[in-house]
Amino acid sequence: MAFSKLYDTHDAAVADVRDGATILVGGVAKSNEPSGLLSALLRHDATDLTIVCDFSGWDGSETIPRLVKDGRVSRIISPYPFLGAHGGVIPELWELGDIEVVAVPHGTLAERLRAAGAGIGGVFITTGVGTRFDMDKESRSIDGVGHVLETPLRADFALLRCHRADGVGNLVYRGAQRGWNSVMATAARTTVVESDEIGEPGAINPELVITPGIYVNRIVRAAGAPAV
Amino acid sequence: MTEDKERLDRAIMAMRVAKELPPGGTVNLGIGIPTLVSMFVGDDSIVFYHSESGVLNCGPLAEDGNEDIDLINAGGQFLEPVPGMAYFSSADAFAMIRGGHVDVTVLGAHQVSANGDLANWMLPERGVGNIGGAMDLAAGADKVIVAMEHNDRNGNAKVVEECSFPLTGKGCVSLVVTDVAVLEPTPDGMVLRETAPGWSPEDVQEITGAALIIPESVGEYEV
Numbered sequence: 001m002a003f004s005k006l007y008d009t010h011d012a013a014v015a016d017v018r019d020g021a022t023i024l025v026g027g028v029a030k031s032n033e034p035s036g037l038l039s040a041l042l043r044h045d046a047t048d049l050t051i052v053c054d055f056s057g058w059d060g061s062e063t064i065p066r067l068v069k070d071g072r073v074s075r076i077i078s079p080y081p082f083l084g085a086h087g088g089v090i091p092e093l094w095e096l097g098d099i100e101v102v103a104v105p106h107g108t109l110a111e112r113l114r115a116a117g118a119g120i121g122g123v124f125i126t127t128g129v130g131t132r133f134d135m136d137k138e139s140r141s142i143d144g145v146g147h148v149l150e151t152p153l154r155a156d157f158a159l160l161r162c163h164r165a166d167g168v169g170n171l172v173y174r175g176a177q178r179g180w181n182s183v184m185a186t187a188a189r190t191t192v193v194e195s196d197e198i199g200e201p202g203a204i205n206p207e208l209v210i211t212p213g214i215y216v217n218r219i220v221r222a223a224g225a226p227a228v
Numbered sequence: 229m230t231e232d233k234e235r236l237d238r239a240i241m242a243m244r245v246a247k248e249l250p251p252g253g254t255v256n257l258g259i260g261i262p263t264l265v266s267m268f269v270g271d272d273s274i275v276f277y278h279s280e281s282g283v284l285n286c287g288p289l290a291e292d293g294n295e296d297i298d299l300i301n302a303g304g305q306f307l308e309p310v311p312g313m314a315y316f317s318s319a320d321a322f323a324m325i326r327g328g329h330v331d332v333t334v335l336g337a338h339q340v341s342a343n344g345d346l347a348n349w350m351l352p353e354r355g356v357g358n359i360g361g362a363m364d365l366a367a368g369a370d371k372v373i374v375a376m377e378h379n380d381r382n383g384n385a386k387v388v389e390e391c392s393f394p395l396t397g398k399g400c401v402s403l404v405v406t407d408v409a410v411l412e413p414t415p416d417g418m419v420l421r422e423t424a425p426g427w428s429p430e431d432v433q434e435i436t437g438a439a440l441i442i443p444e445s446v447g448e449y450e451v
Protein backbone atom coordinates (compact mmCIF):
# COMPACT_ATOMS: atom_id res chain seq x y z
CA MET A 1 0.00 0.00 0.00
CA ALA A 2 1.48 3.32 -1.04
CA PHE A 3 -0.34 5.51 1.43
CA SER A 4 -0.43 4.78 5.11
CA LYS A 5 -0.98 6.69 8.33
CA LEU A 6 1.00 4.05 10.18
CA TYR A 7 3.93 5.28 12.29
CA ASP A 8 6.67 2.93 13.47
CA THR A 9 7.13 4.34 16.96
CA HIS A 10 5.16 6.25 19.55
CA ASP A 11 7.98 8.80 19.75
CA ALA A 12 7.82 9.55 16.03
CA ALA A 13 4.04 9.95 16.28
CA VAL A 14 4.32 12.76 18.85
CA ALA A 15 7.67 14.26 17.77
CA ASP A 16 6.15 17.56 16.59
CA VAL A 17 4.30 18.45 19.79
CA ARG A 18 5.29 22.05 20.52
CA ASP A 19 5.53 24.08 23.72
CA GLY A 20 2.14 25.47 24.67
CA ALA A 21 0.21 22.73 22.88
CA THR A 22 -3.30 21.72 23.94
CA ILE A 23 -3.52 17.92 24.07
CA LEU A 24 -6.61 15.75 24.42
CA VAL A 25 -5.95 12.47 26.21
CA GLY A 26 -8.53 9.73 25.62
CA GLY A 27 -9.77 7.06 27.96
CA VAL A 28 -12.28 6.80 30.77
CA ALA A 29 -10.90 6.45 34.28
CA LYS A 30 -8.24 3.74 34.37
CA SER A 31 -9.51 2.15 31.20
CA ASN A 32 -8.00 2.43 27.76
CA GLU A 33 -5.33 5.02 28.43
CA PRO A 34 -3.05 5.63 25.41
CA SER A 35 -0.11 4.52 27.53
CA GLY A 36 2.43 4.18 24.73
CA LEU A 37 1.79 7.70 23.43
CA LEU A 38 1.80 9.15 26.94
CA SER A 39 5.13 7.45 27.65
CA ALA A 40 6.50 9.00 24.46
CA LEU A 41 5.19 12.39 25.60
CA LEU A 42 7.03 11.89 28.92
CA ARG A 43 10.28 11.37 26.95
CA HIS A 44 9.54 14.50 24.87
CA ASP A 45 10.63 17.95 26.03
CA ALA A 46 7.59 20.08 25.12
CA THR A 47 6.40 22.16 28.04
CA ASP A 48 3.62 24.61 29.01
CA LEU A 49 1.09 21.98 27.94
CA THR A 50 -2.67 22.09 28.42
CA ILE A 51 -4.00 18.58 29.10
CA VAL A 52 -7.68 17.81 28.52
CA CYS A 53 -8.74 14.46 29.98
CA ASP A 54 -11.40 12.54 31.90
CA PHE A 55 -9.46 11.68 35.07
CA SER A 56 -6.22 13.53 35.70
CA GLY A 57 -4.80 10.74 37.80
CA TRP A 58 -5.86 7.53 39.43
CA ASP A 59 -4.42 4.64 41.33
CA GLY A 60 -2.08 2.68 39.10
CA SER A 61 -1.64 5.34 36.43
CA GLU A 62 1.18 7.80 36.93
CA THR A 63 1.42 9.30 33.50
CA ILE A 64 -0.44 12.59 33.73
CA PRO A 65 0.61 13.22 37.37
CA ARG A 66 4.20 12.56 36.24
CA LEU A 67 3.92 15.11 33.42
CA VAL A 68 2.60 17.59 35.98
CA LYS A 69 5.34 16.74 38.47
CA ASP A 70 7.98 17.32 35.78
CA GLY A 71 6.65 20.87 35.37
CA ARG A 72 5.46 20.22 31.83
CA VAL A 73 1.78 21.09 32.35
CA SER A 74 0.37 24.60 32.83
CA ARG A 75 -3.30 23.72 32.76
CA ILE A 76 -5.60 20.74 33.24
CA ILE A 77 -9.15 20.78 31.90
CA SER A 78 -11.17 17.84 33.23
CA PRO A 79 -14.45 16.78 34.85
CA TYR A 80 -12.44 14.92 37.51
CA PRO A 81 -9.23 16.96 37.87
CA PHE A 82 -8.49 15.73 41.39
CA LEU A 83 -9.89 12.23 41.52
CA GLY A 84 -7.56 9.57 42.81
CA ALA A 85 -5.08 12.27 43.63
CA HIS A 86 -5.92 13.19 47.23
CA GLY A 87 -2.78 14.83 48.48
CA GLY A 88 -1.13 14.10 45.14
CA VAL A 89 0.94 16.33 42.91
CA ILE A 90 -1.97 18.00 41.12
CA PRO A 91 -3.69 19.50 44.21
CA GLU A 92 -0.26 20.36 45.62
CA LEU A 93 0.86 22.37 42.59
CA TRP A 94 -2.63 23.84 42.22
CA GLU A 95 -2.48 25.16 45.80
CA LEU A 96 0.92 26.69 45.05
CA GLY A 97 -0.55 28.35 41.97
CA ASP A 98 1.84 26.50 39.67
CA ILE A 99 -0.87 24.96 37.53
CA GLU A 100 -4.34 26.06 36.53
CA VAL A 101 -7.08 23.51 37.06
CA VAL A 102 -10.37 23.91 35.22
CA ALA A 103 -13.23 21.64 36.29
CA VAL A 104 -15.73 21.21 33.46
CA PRO A 105 -18.94 19.17 33.63
CA HIS A 106 -18.46 15.88 31.77
CA GLY A 107 -21.22 16.48 29.24
CA THR A 108 -20.24 20.11 28.69
CA LEU A 109 -16.69 19.06 27.87
CA ALA A 110 -17.98 16.42 25.45
CA GLU A 111 -20.23 18.93 23.72
CA ARG A 112 -17.48 21.57 23.47
CA LEU A 113 -15.24 18.98 21.80
CA ARG A 114 -18.04 17.86 19.52
CA ALA A 115 -18.70 21.48 18.50
CA ALA A 116 -15.01 21.96 17.71
CA GLY A 117 -14.95 18.81 15.61
CA ALA A 118 -18.13 19.76 13.78
CA GLY A 119 -17.17 23.38 13.15
CA ILE A 120 -20.06 24.70 15.23
CA GLY A 121 -19.55 28.04 16.98
CA GLY A 122 -20.95 26.79 20.27
CA VAL A 123 -24.01 25.25 21.86
CA PHE A 124 -26.65 26.55 24.26
CA ILE A 125 -27.20 24.03 27.07
CA THR A 126 -29.01 23.92 30.42
CA THR A 127 -26.16 22.34 32.36
CA GLY A 128 -24.84 24.66 35.05
CA VAL A 129 -27.57 27.31 34.84
CA GLY A 130 -27.94 28.96 38.26
CA THR A 131 -24.55 27.68 39.44
CA ARG A 132 -21.04 29.14 39.34
CA PHE A 133 -20.64 27.45 35.94
CA ASP A 134 -22.89 30.01 34.29
CA MET A 135 -20.78 32.99 35.35
CA ASP A 136 -19.39 35.12 32.54
CA LYS A 137 -21.26 33.08 29.94
CA GLU A 138 -23.80 34.35 27.46
CA SER A 139 -27.25 33.20 28.53
CA ARG A 140 -30.50 32.90 26.67
CA SER A 141 -34.01 31.75 27.44
CA ILE A 142 -35.09 29.14 24.89
CA ASP A 143 -38.72 27.96 25.11
CA GLY A 144 -38.81 29.56 28.54
CA VAL A 145 -35.82 27.56 29.81
CA GLY A 146 -32.50 29.16 30.77
CA HIS A 147 -29.51 28.10 28.68
CA VAL A 148 -25.84 29.15 28.59
CA LEU A 149 -23.51 29.31 25.61
CA GLU A 150 -20.62 26.86 25.67
CA THR A 151 -17.92 27.50 23.10
CA PRO A 152 -15.90 24.96 21.08
CA LEU A 153 -12.71 23.56 22.57
CA ARG A 154 -10.14 22.90 19.85
CA ALA A 155 -6.91 21.10 20.47
CA ASP A 156 -3.57 20.74 18.73
CA PHE A 157 -3.24 17.01 19.40
CA ALA A 158 -5.44 14.13 20.47
CA LEU A 159 -3.66 11.09 21.92
CA LEU A 160 -6.13 8.21 21.78
CA ARG A 161 -6.53 4.46 21.96
CA CYS A 162 -8.71 2.12 19.96
CA HIS A 163 -9.13 -1.62 19.50
CA ARG A 164 -8.72 -1.97 15.74
CA ALA A 165 -7.52 0.38 13.02
CA ASP A 166 -6.74 0.11 9.34
CA GLY A 167 -4.05 1.94 7.39
CA VAL A 168 -6.38 4.77 6.34
CA GLY A 169 -7.36 5.53 9.93
CA ASN A 170 -10.79 3.96 10.27
CA LEU A 171 -11.27 2.96 13.89
CA VAL A 172 -13.27 0.49 15.95
CA TYR A 173 -13.33 0.68 19.73
CA ARG A 174 -13.99 -1.90 22.38
CA GLY A 175 -16.52 -1.19 25.17
CA ALA A 176 -16.18 2.12 26.94
CA GLN A 177 -13.09 2.98 24.84
CA ARG A 178 -15.57 4.68 22.54
CA GLY A 179 -16.72 7.23 25.18
CA TRP A 180 -14.08 9.94 25.04
CA ASN A 181 -11.89 8.63 22.23
CA SER A 182 -14.53 8.92 19.52
CA VAL A 183 -15.37 12.53 20.46
CA MET A 184 -11.78 13.65 20.91
CA ALA A 185 -10.79 12.12 17.56
CA THR A 186 -12.76 14.86 15.80
CA ALA A 187 -11.54 17.87 17.78
CA ALA A 188 -7.76 18.03 17.25
CA ARG A 189 -5.64 19.27 14.37
CA THR A 190 -3.51 16.14 14.68
CA THR A 191 -5.19 12.98 15.95
CA VAL A 192 -2.81 10.20 16.93
CA VAL A 193 -4.22 6.78 17.80
CA GLU A 194 -2.58 3.73 19.27
CA SER A 195 -4.43 0.60 18.35
CA ASP A 196 -4.42 -2.89 19.84
CA GLU A 197 -4.73 -4.32 16.33
CA ILE A 198 -3.86 -2.86 12.93
CA GLY A 199 -5.06 -4.24 9.62
CA GLU A 200 -5.00 -3.41 5.93
CA PRO A 201 -7.79 -1.26 4.46
CA GLY A 202 -10.77 -3.60 4.21
CA ALA A 203 -10.00 -5.23 7.53
CA ILE A 204 -12.90 -3.30 9.04
CA ASN A 205 -16.41 -3.68 7.61
CA PRO A 206 -17.38 -0.12 6.50
CA GLU A 207 -20.79 -0.64 8.12
CA LEU A 208 -19.07 -1.01 11.47
CA VAL A 209 -16.53 1.83 11.36
CA ILE A 210 -17.03 4.07 14.41
CA THR A 211 -14.51 6.82 13.67
CA PRO A 212 -14.03 7.39 9.91
CA GLY A 213 -10.40 7.83 8.91
CA ILE A 214 -10.87 11.47 7.90
CA TYR A 215 -10.51 12.38 11.58
CA VAL A 216 -7.33 10.36 12.10
CA ASN A 217 -3.83 11.45 11.11
CA ARG A 218 -1.52 8.86 12.65
CA ILE A 219 -1.80 5.25 13.75
CA VAL A 220 0.69 3.41 15.90
CA ARG A 221 0.60 -0.05 17.40
CA ALA A 222 -0.29 -0.16 21.13
CA ALA A 223 2.57 -1.27 23.32
CA GLY A 224 0.42 -3.82 25.10
CA ALA A 225 -3.06 -4.29 26.40
CA PRO A 226 -3.64 -2.40 29.67
CA ALA A 227 -4.07 -4.57 32.75
CA VAL A 228 -7.13 -4.57 34.98
CA MET B 229 -33.67 13.76 71.91
CA THR B 230 -32.65 11.95 68.77
CA GLU B 231 -29.03 10.96 69.50
CA ASP B 232 -30.01 7.44 70.64
CA LYS B 233 -32.41 6.75 67.83
CA GLU B 234 -31.43 4.13 65.31
CA ARG B 235 -30.80 5.27 61.77
CA LEU B 236 -31.32 3.05 58.73
CA ASP B 237 -28.29 1.61 57.00
CA ARG B 238 -27.23 2.28 53.43
CA ALA B 239 -28.71 -0.96 52.12
CA ILE B 240 -32.17 -0.06 53.45
CA MET B 241 -31.88 3.39 51.88
CA ALA B 242 -30.93 1.77 48.57
CA MET B 243 -33.96 -0.57 48.85
CA ARG B 244 -36.23 2.44 49.41
CA VAL B 245 -34.82 4.21 46.34
CA ALA B 246 -35.22 1.04 44.25
CA LYS B 247 -39.00 1.28 44.79
CA GLU B 248 -38.99 4.59 42.92
CA LEU B 249 -37.49 3.22 39.71
CA PRO B 250 -40.09 2.94 36.94
CA PRO B 251 -40.35 -0.53 35.34
CA GLY B 252 -38.90 -0.34 31.84
CA GLY B 253 -37.31 3.00 32.63
CA THR B 254 -33.71 4.07 32.12
CA VAL B 255 -31.77 4.92 35.25
CA ASN B 256 -28.39 6.51 35.92
CA LEU B 257 -26.89 5.71 39.31
CA GLY B 258 -24.27 7.95 40.90
CA ILE B 259 -21.41 6.84 43.11
CA GLY B 260 -21.89 5.75 46.76
CA ILE B 261 -25.31 4.80 48.13
CA PRO B 262 -26.84 5.19 44.62
CA THR B 263 -24.56 2.42 43.28
CA LEU B 264 -26.11 0.00 45.81
CA VAL B 265 -29.59 0.56 44.38
CA SER B 266 -29.08 -1.89 41.51
CA MET B 267 -28.75 -4.71 44.07
CA PHE B 268 -32.36 -4.22 45.16
CA VAL B 269 -34.20 -3.98 41.88
CA GLY B 270 -36.44 -7.06 41.80
CA ASP B 271 -36.23 -9.58 38.95
CA ASP B 272 -39.81 -8.74 37.99
CA SER B 273 -38.96 -5.07 37.49
CA ILE B 274 -36.84 -4.54 34.39
CA VAL B 275 -34.75 -1.38 34.59
CA PHE B 276 -32.19 -0.24 32.05
CA TYR B 277 -28.96 1.28 33.35
CA HIS B 278 -27.19 4.17 31.67
CA SER B 279 -23.57 5.08 32.41
CA GLU B 280 -21.87 8.32 31.36
CA SER B 281 -18.86 6.26 30.36
CA GLY B 282 -20.87 5.35 27.25
CA VAL B 283 -22.67 2.14 28.15
CA LEU B 284 -26.41 1.42 28.07
CA ASN B 285 -28.15 -1.63 29.55
CA CYS B 286 -25.05 -2.52 31.51
CA GLY B 287 -25.26 -4.97 34.38
CA PRO B 288 -24.45 -4.38 38.04
CA LEU B 289 -20.85 -4.11 39.27
CA ALA B 290 -18.65 -6.97 38.08
CA GLU B 291 -17.70 -9.80 40.42
CA ASP B 292 -14.06 -10.10 41.45
CA GLY B 293 -12.11 -11.91 38.76
CA ASN B 294 -14.62 -10.98 36.07
CA GLU B 295 -13.38 -7.44 35.39
CA ASP B 296 -13.02 -6.16 31.83
CA ILE B 297 -10.76 -3.13 31.43
CA ASP B 298 -13.03 -1.71 28.73
CA LEU B 299 -16.33 -2.19 30.59
CA ILE B 300 -16.49 0.43 33.32
CA ASN B 301 -18.78 3.11 34.68
CA ALA B 302 -17.90 6.79 35.01
CA GLY B 303 -16.40 6.18 38.45
CA GLY B 304 -13.97 3.61 37.04
CA GLN B 305 -15.81 0.64 38.56
CA PHE B 306 -16.05 -2.53 36.49
CA LEU B 307 -19.45 -3.54 35.14
CA GLU B 308 -20.95 -6.94 34.46
CA PRO B 309 -21.68 -7.56 30.75
CA VAL B 310 -25.32 -8.41 30.03
CA PRO B 311 -27.17 -9.17 26.77
CA GLY B 312 -28.50 -6.08 24.99
CA MET B 313 -25.75 -3.63 25.87
CA ALA B 314 -24.87 -0.67 23.65
CA TYR B 315 -21.77 1.51 23.57
CA PHE B 316 -21.63 5.14 22.48
CA SER B 317 -19.57 8.32 22.69
CA SER B 318 -19.46 10.77 25.61
CA ALA B 319 -21.33 13.27 23.46
CA ASP B 320 -24.14 10.73 22.92
CA ALA B 321 -24.09 9.75 26.60
CA PHE B 322 -24.92 13.32 27.55
CA ALA B 323 -27.26 13.93 24.65
CA MET B 324 -29.29 11.08 26.16
CA ILE B 325 -29.23 12.82 29.54
CA ARG B 326 -29.88 16.39 28.39
CA GLY B 327 -32.40 15.21 25.82
CA GLY B 328 -34.62 13.80 28.58
CA HIS B 329 -34.15 10.16 27.59
CA VAL B 330 -32.87 9.15 31.03
CA ASP B 331 -35.89 8.80 33.32
CA VAL B 332 -34.30 8.81 36.75
CA THR B 333 -30.92 9.62 38.20
CA VAL B 334 -29.94 8.80 41.77
CA LEU B 335 -27.22 11.01 43.20
CA GLY B 336 -25.49 11.58 46.51
CA ALA B 337 -25.42 15.09 48.00
CA HIS B 338 -23.69 17.38 50.45
CA GLN B 339 -26.80 19.55 50.78
CA VAL B 340 -30.34 19.72 49.41
CA SER B 341 -32.42 22.86 49.95
CA ALA B 342 -36.13 23.05 50.75
CA ASN B 343 -36.94 23.99 47.16
CA GLY B 344 -34.78 21.25 45.63
CA ASP B 345 -31.45 22.96 44.95
CA LEU B 346 -28.63 20.42 44.91
CA ALA B 347 -25.04 20.84 46.12
CA ASN B 348 -22.98 17.69 45.64
CA TRP B 349 -19.71 18.44 43.88
CA MET B 350 -17.55 20.58 46.08
CA LEU B 351 -16.88 21.07 49.78
CA PRO B 352 -15.75 24.68 50.23
CA GLU B 353 -13.08 23.75 52.79
CA ARG B 354 -11.36 21.56 50.18
CA GLY B 355 -11.41 24.39 47.66
CA VAL B 356 -11.43 21.91 44.81
CA GLY B 357 -13.95 19.64 43.22
CA ASN B 358 -14.67 16.92 40.74
CA ILE B 359 -17.85 17.92 38.99
CA GLY B 360 -18.00 14.81 36.78
CA GLY B 361 -21.40 14.29 35.16
CA ALA B 362 -23.52 15.35 38.15
CA MET B 363 -24.31 18.80 36.81
CA ASP B 364 -25.50 17.42 33.47
CA LEU B 365 -27.63 14.80 35.24
CA ALA B 366 -29.13 17.40 37.57
CA ALA B 367 -30.07 19.57 34.60
CA GLY B 368 -31.17 16.85 32.22
CA ALA B 369 -32.67 13.80 33.92
CA ASP B 370 -36.48 13.67 34.14
CA LYS B 371 -36.36 12.90 37.86
CA VAL B 372 -33.49 13.48 40.30
CA ILE B 373 -33.55 11.39 43.48
CA VAL B 374 -31.00 12.13 46.18
CA ALA B 375 -29.87 9.32 48.49
CA MET B 376 -27.81 10.58 51.42
CA GLU B 377 -27.35 10.47 55.16
CA HIS B 378 -29.59 13.00 56.91
CA ASN B 379 -26.62 14.61 58.65
CA ASP B 380 -22.92 14.82 57.89
CA ARG B 381 -20.14 13.27 60.02
CA ASN B 382 -20.15 16.28 62.32
CA GLY B 383 -23.91 16.15 62.77
CA ASN B 384 -24.65 19.10 60.52
CA ALA B 385 -27.97 19.05 58.71
CA LYS B 386 -27.76 18.28 55.00
CA VAL B 387 -31.40 19.17 54.35
CA VAL B 388 -31.24 22.94 54.60
CA GLU B 389 -33.25 26.09 53.92
CA GLU B 390 -30.66 27.27 51.40
CA CYS B 391 -27.49 25.54 50.24
CA SER B 392 -24.28 27.19 51.46
CA PHE B 393 -22.08 24.95 49.27
CA PRO B 394 -21.57 25.59 45.53
CA LEU B 395 -24.63 24.40 43.62
CA THR B 396 -24.82 21.53 41.17
CA GLY B 397 -28.31 22.48 39.99
CA LYS B 398 -31.23 24.70 40.97
CA GLY B 399 -34.62 23.29 41.94
CA CYS B 400 -33.77 19.96 40.33
CA VAL B 401 -34.32 17.44 43.16
CA SER B 402 -37.71 15.73 43.29
CA LEU B 403 -37.20 13.25 46.15
CA VAL B 404 -34.74 12.89 49.04
CA VAL B 405 -34.20 9.52 50.70
CA THR B 406 -32.16 9.69 53.92
CA ASP B 407 -31.39 7.34 56.80
CA VAL B 408 -34.34 8.72 58.80
CA ALA B 409 -36.90 10.04 56.32
CA VAL B 410 -38.22 10.45 52.80
CA LEU B 411 -38.77 14.06 51.83
CA GLU B 412 -40.08 15.95 48.84
CA PRO B 413 -38.76 19.40 47.96
CA THR B 414 -41.48 21.70 46.62
CA PRO B 415 -41.65 25.40 45.72
CA ASP B 416 -43.44 25.91 49.08
CA GLY B 417 -40.80 24.05 51.08
CA MET B 418 -39.63 20.59 52.11
CA VAL B 419 -42.50 18.16 52.67
CA LEU B 420 -41.99 15.21 55.02
CA ARG B 421 -43.41 12.09 53.35
CA GLU B 422 -42.14 9.16 55.44
CA THR B 423 -40.24 8.60 58.66
CA ALA B 424 -38.04 5.68 59.71
CA PRO B 425 -39.33 3.28 62.40
CA GLY B 426 -39.16 4.94 65.83
CA TRP B 427 -38.85 8.46 64.39
CA SER B 428 -41.63 11.02 64.80
CA PRO B 429 -41.95 14.00 62.46
CA GLU B 430 -40.74 16.17 65.36
CA ASP B 431 -37.62 13.99 65.74
CA VAL B 432 -36.83 14.46 62.05
CA GLN B 433 -37.47 18.20 62.29
CA GLU B 434 -34.98 18.42 65.18
CA ILE B 435 -32.06 17.29 62.99
CA THR B 436 -33.15 19.11 59.82
CA GLY B 437 -31.91 22.54 58.76
CA ALA B 438 -35.14 23.58 57.04
CA ALA B 439 -38.66 24.05 58.37
CA LEU B 440 -40.52 20.91 57.32
CA ILE B 441 -44.02 20.91 55.98
CA ILE B 442 -45.67 18.05 57.88
CA PRO B 443 -48.87 16.74 56.28
CA GLU B 444 -51.65 15.25 58.38
CA SER B 445 -50.52 11.77 57.56
CA VAL B 446 -46.84 10.95 57.31
CA GLY B 447 -46.13 7.42 56.13
CA GLU B 448 -43.81 4.80 57.51
CA TYR B 449 -40.54 4.40 55.57
CA GLU B 450 -41.43 1.50 53.29
CA VAL B 451 -38.96 -0.81 51.57
